[in-house]
Amino acid sequence: EAVSLVEKLFDEGHETLVMTGGSMFYIDAVCNGLDNLPDGDLALRSELWQRLEEEGVEVLAEELRRKDPLTYSQIDTRNSQRVIRALEVCLVSGKPFSSFKTGERRKRSFEIEKVGLTRPREELYSRIDQRVLNMMSEGLVEEVRSLLPYRDCQALQTVGYREIFEYLDGKIPLEEAVRLIQRNTRHYAKKQLTWWRRDPAIRWVEVSGQ
Incomplete structure (x- = not known):
């Protein structure tokens, strides 16, 4: 599509x-x-x-x-x-x-240029941690609470939702849920970078401090 x-x-x-x-x-x-x-x-x-x-x-x-x-x-x-x-x-x-996964590329009718944004890992992780805190202050818990009837939906089996569901179930305190979201998001970011570094077609742009 x-x-x-x-x-x-x-x-x-x-x-x-x-x-x-x-x-x-x-x-x-x-x-x-x-x-x-x-x-x-x-x-x-x-x-x-x-x-x-x-x-x-x-x-x-x-x-x-x-x-x-x-x-x-x-x-x-x-x-x-x-x-x-x-x-x-x-x-x-x-x-x-x-x-x-054969790696066979399908021909497209348009040209593709890939651009990747990168920054020092310490800065990236710090921004991830702060973003999670911002999400919490902007009502993540209330959002997830409203989605409890749909918690089995596949789209909600992702970082951020899973941890808050565990908090709402009484399995972990809120502080632990926040820590887990930060940690799991950092892990996923690391995996993304490892994946994309294998693609020689990506033109990397340093955005440190922006």
């Missing part, structure tokens, strides 16, 4: 489009296309989500590590949706999820 939208906007006369953010896999899919993965198994997926509730994402992530160490090292293993999807492919096919 994203590629179709980009092509439509170019057809309408736009000369330049800017896409920002998004997960590592999402941006890679837009730029290079998706690999052909096995069809999903709804019954197995339901079983994995049930296991997630009963055993936690750490147990499923460890199973993924044993079956596919490469994918385990590349994805956010605290993201339940990504862990379950990769594990589902492993179990359905009997092969590692990573074995289906």
